[in-house]
Amino acid sequence: MSARILDGRMIGRAIRNRIKTDVAELSELASATPGLAVILIGDDPASRVYVTNKMKACADVGIRSTLIEYPKDVPAEALIQSIERLNDDPTIHGILVQLPLPPHHDVRAVLHAISIEKDVDGFHLYNVGGLVVGDTIFSPCTPFGVMKILDHARIPVEGRNVTIVGASNIVGKPMALMMMRRDATVAVCHAKTRDLAQYTILADILVVAAGVPNLILPQMVRTGAVVIDVGINRLPDGRLVGDVDFEGVSRKASFITPVPGGVGPMTVTMLLVNTLSAARRFVEQTHGPIPAPVHPEDITQLA
Numbered sequence: 001m002s003a004r005i006l007d008g009r010m011i012g013r014a015i016r017n018r019i020k021t022d023v024a025e026l027s028e029l030a031s032a033t034p035g036l037a038v039i040l041i042g043d044d045p046a047s048r049v050y051v052t053n054k055m056k057a058c059a060d061v062g063i064r065s066t067l068i069e070y071p072k073d074v075p076a077e078a079l080i081q082s083i084e085r086l087n088d089d090p091t092i093h094g095i096l097v098q099l100p101l102p103p104h105h106d107v108r109a110v111l112h113a114i115s116i117e118k119d120v121d122g123f124h125l126y127n128v129g130g131l132v133v134g135d136t137i138f139s140p141c142t143p144f145g146v147m148k149i150l151d152h153a154r155i156p157v158e159g160r161n162v163t164i165v166g167a168s169n170i171v172g173k174p175m176a177l178m179m180m181r182r183d184a185t186v187a188v189c190h191a192k193t194r195d196l197a198q199y200t201i202l203a204d205i206l207v208v209a210a211g212v213p214n215l216i217l218p219q220m221v222r223t224g225a226v227v228i229d230v231g232i233n234r235l236p237d238g239r240l241v242g243d244v245d246f247e248g249v250s251r252k253a254s255f256i257t258p259v260p261g262g263v264g265p266m267t268v269t270m271l272l273v274n275t276l277s278a279a280r281r282f283v284e285q286t287h288g289p290i291p292a293p294v295h296p297e298d299i300t301q302l303a
């Protein structure tokens with residue numbers, strides 16, 4: 001058996017084409033071109049590459065983006081003030097603070113300064129809590145992208161065993177809540193889990209976000225499972241790999257996401273979706289209801 005590839009670039013492209021139309025429509029209807037502010041602190045080269053890619057993706061669909069840079073030792077007050085200015089700026093609909101922050105910064109204080117109406121990463125406490133009760137304004141982009149991949153491939157979630165490896169605030173935990181919301185049976189594993197394979201082997205859908213190359217081997221995967229690899233690891237030879245032994249696991253899984261070209265491009269796509277959604281909300285709050293987008297399915301919804 002050989003798994004079918006879940007192509008995040010292709011799925012992302014289809015969604016981005018629709019965003020492009022919706023952005024143009026919103027710009028024309030309400031003269032509100034969606035605007036994203038990206039705050040980059042410090043000089044981490046990987047963060048710079050990600051930020052550049054996100055801004056390029058914005059440009060491709062007609063979203064305006066602004067980069068605001070600070071040295072790694074920027075005082076907390078200056079950072080918070082900058083976020084507050086963006087909160088009050090009617091041309092900015094989404095605010096993203098690139099993570100990780102340099103050490104000594106208080107990530108929580110920074111994330112909580114972002115207006116919940118502009119929190120397109122879905123990292124603010126309100127949006128995190130909203131996932132628990134099922135009414136977020138914005139869903140975090142990576143797990144949101146995973147749900148869109150499953151929906152696009154018509155892979156059912158209800159009643160299935162989902163194992164998530166990794167319990168971070170930005171991937172594992174929100175992923176678990178989104179899966180619970182769709183009536184999956186969810187197990188969350190992490191670095192302290194004893195006998196990881198005991199959990200992974202049960203999974204109909206296995207989501208891996210641990211940051212450990214080759215963590216998931218074929219013998220840990222149930223025949224016919226759907227395997228979603230969120231890991232991004234740069235090997236010493238420069239190659240980019242996920243957390244899953246792609247070759248081996250492909251022979252057992254029914255579907256698998258590659259790295260690169262799987263979840264990564266969907267993360268960026270969902271940032272665009274959330275920014276569009278933020279701009280629509282802003283227009284509705286200032287000018288009243290706007291006509292629904294022309295597409296029958298609302299891409300901004302978690303389903």
Ligand SMILES: Nc1nc(=O)c2c([nH]1)NC[C@@H]1CN(c3ccc(C(=O)N[C@@H](CCC(=O)O)C(=O)O)cc3)C=[N+]21
Nearest residue numbers: 096097098099100121141260261262263264265267268
């Ligand atoms: N506030 C904040 N929001 C984030 O969403 C956020 C962040 N900080 N910090 C870093 C992580 C990581 N992340 C990725 C986005 C795109 C790819 C992506 O496009 N990956 C490509 C390959 C990129 C490459 O070649 O390096 C792929 O998998 O095909 C990966 C990872 C967003 N993050």
Ligand SMILES: [Mg+2]
Nearest residue numbers: 261262263264
């Ligand atoms: Mg990927």
